[in-house]
Amino acid sequence: MRLARAVQRVTGTVLGPYQSAVVRIGFSATWLLFLLREFPHRHELYGPDGPWGWDMARQLIADNHSFTVLMWSDSALWFEAVYALAVVSSALLLVGWRTRATSALFMVGVLSLQNRSVFMGDGGDNVLHLMAIYLVLTRCGHVWSLDARRRARRPEGGGSDPVGVALWAVLGLGPVAATLFQDKSGEPWIVVLLWLLWLAQGAWWLVCRFAPGQPRILLDVLANLLHNATLAVIMAEVCLIYATAGWYKIQGSRWQDGTALYYPLNLDYFSPWPAVSDLLAGASVVVMLITYGTVIVQVAFPFTLFNRRVKNVLLAVMIMEHAGIAVLLGLPAFSLAMITADAVFLPTVFLLWLEGRARHVGGRLRSRRTVEREERGPGPDAPAPRTLVG
Numbered sequence: 540m541r542l543a544r545a546v547q548r549v550t551g552t553v554l555g556p557y558q559s560a561v562v563r564i565g566f567s568a569t570w571l572l573f574l575l576r577e578f579p580h581r582h583e584l585y586g587p588d589g590p591w592g593w594d595m596a597r598q599l600i601a602d603n604h605s606f607t608v609l610m611w612s613d614s615a616l617w618f619e620a621v622y623a624l625a626v627v628s629s630a631l632l633l634v635g636w637r638t639r640a641t642s643a644l645f646m647v648g649v650l651s652l653q654n655r656s657v658f659m660g661d662g663g664d665n666v667l668h669l670m671a672i673y674l675v676l677t678r679c680g681h682v683w684s685l686d687a688r689r690r691a692r693r694p695e696g697g698g699s700d701p702v703g704v705a706l707w708a709v710l711g712l713g714p715v716a717a718t719l720f721q722d723k724s725g726e727p728w729i730v731v732l733l734w735l736l737w738l739a740q741g742a743w744w745l746v747c748r749f750a751p752g753q754p755r756i757l758l759d760v761l762a763n764l765l766h767n768a769t770l771a772v773i774m775a776e777v778c779l780i781y782a783t784a785g786w787y788k789i790q791g792s793r794w795q796d797g798t799a800l801y802y803p804l805n806l807d808y809f810s811p812w813p814a815v816s817d818l819l820a821g822a823s824v825v826v827m828l829i830t831y832g833t834v835i836v837q838v839a840f841p842f843t844l845f846n847r848r849v850k851n852v853l854l855a856v857m858i859m860e861h862a863g864i865a866v867l868l869g870l871p872a873f874s875l876a877m878i879t880a881d882a883v884f885l886p887t888v889f890l891l892w893l894e895g896r897a898r899h900v901g902g903r904l905r906s907r908r909t910v911e912r913e914e915r916g917p918g919p920d921a922p923a924p925r926t927l928v929g
Contacts, residue, residue: 550760554767556681557890558883562773563642563679564633565879566670569663570649571629573872574622584659585609586618591656597723605654606725608647608717624648632674635684640706642679643736646671647713654725663873666880669776675736676769678762683894703744711737770883777880778841781857785837797823797830803868811869819867833860850884857881 548554574581582588593613600610609621625648631641649671653664680686714733717724724730746754793799803809804820819825836853843850858878865874 549767550763553678553681553763555770555883555887556678557683557887557894558885559677559679559766559770560635560681560683561882561885561890562670562879563635563638563674563677564683565882566667566674566876567629567632567645569872569875569879570645570667570671571626571633572875574626574629581622582615582618585622585652585655587613587615589656589659591658596655599657600654600725604725604727605650605657606729607651607654608720608724609651609655610723610725611716611720621648621651625652635680635686637703637706638680638684638686639736639740640710642674642677643710643713643733646675647733650729661870661873663870663876666780666876670773670876670880673769673773673776675732676765678766699748700744707737707740707744713737773880773883777883778844780880781837781840785834785839788834789838794830794834797826800826800830800833809868809870812867815867832856836860844884847886851886854881854884 553559577584583590587593596607597610599605600607609618611617624644628641628644628648632638632645649667653660653668714730714737717730717733721727721730743758746758788794788799791799793802801820804816807813810816836856840850840853840857843853858881861874861877861881865871
């Protein structure tokens with residue numbers, strides 16, 4: 540009976556819908572904020588004015604076969620179009636509009652820009668790189684999205700959805716172009732993945748439209764299995780990141796004597812607040828506690844998953860640690876990426892509480908605006924009340 544219930548739950552429900560929504564919102568917001576912050580420097584980072592020129596990038600990609608559409612052309616107009624696509628897809632994925640399509644565009648934007656200048660990133664870029672691929676395989680728009688609002692207002696399969704059909708037809712040009720430029724695109728499996736996503740979305744619409752019975756149930760089961768398996772992979776990936784980071788720190792001497800934190804605090808590159816960095820670097824006891832505490836938390840976290848209370852405590856500690864890294868070391872993108880990765884382990888009760896608080900605050904704001912409009916009364920251009928004679 541337990542096995543049957545477990546199979547029913549894995550195949551019949553979307554596990555962790557709120558956690559996957561947080562991952563979607565967090566990583567799309569991280570990438571969007573990074574692109575907007577670096578917008579004035581985009582040509583130096585990923586474009587034609589960067590130290591890593593187009594010819595050097597082409598030689599490296601020919602060797603490591605990394606996927607990027609920026610190798611299709613070296614024109615400035617093509618670069619601007621790809622950068623704009625990355626910004627727009629991040630914003631649309633953030634609000635959850637057509638997440639099946641925008642998650643694929645988000646993945647293309649992330650891989651294209653990062654693989655174009657692979658030496659410009661840090662550890663946070665590696666996490667974002669992986670999660671952009673994983674998000675494509677999840678049902679991350681099940682809650683907290685415009686897709687969820689649209690499904691609530693109109694049952695799935697209850698309309699022709701001309702916007703979705705038009706979007707699907709336009710996005711079909713992507714796999715076609717990737718196939719034509721296969722020798723310049725890099726990894727062939729990304730091209731295959733784009734074709735599979737496009738064909739699967741078309742099959743999904745056809746089944747929902749013309750065969751809403753057993754075929755529709757079968758597609759839901761397959762989608763749930765893929766989502767739940769990918770969510771498990773994301774959790775395993777986060778545990779692997781912390782486990783390897785912690786055990787490698789144990790093997791090194793810098794984390795044993797505290798210099799791993801002390802040295803960055805004395806570098807201008809990692810000191811957005813020099814006075815605070817100098818104050819912290821001068822407190823040897825605090826440096827020791829942070830250094831050893833970081834190693835202990837990272838090594839212990841994968842084992843705390845068997846105890847929910849201990850896991851939640853260490854999760855809060857790690858989130859605060861990454862928030863401190865963002866402020867003290869000036870690494871907001873890296874910290875936000877890691878906090879988002881940590882959020883996959885947040886308890887559902889806490890996320891539901893956040894949703895309730897957000898709804899409460901939103902309801903109060905709407906009621907306040909309604910009261911203010913009623914107190915102001917009708918405007919001067921408002922039509923006068925009509926009577927029987929005019």
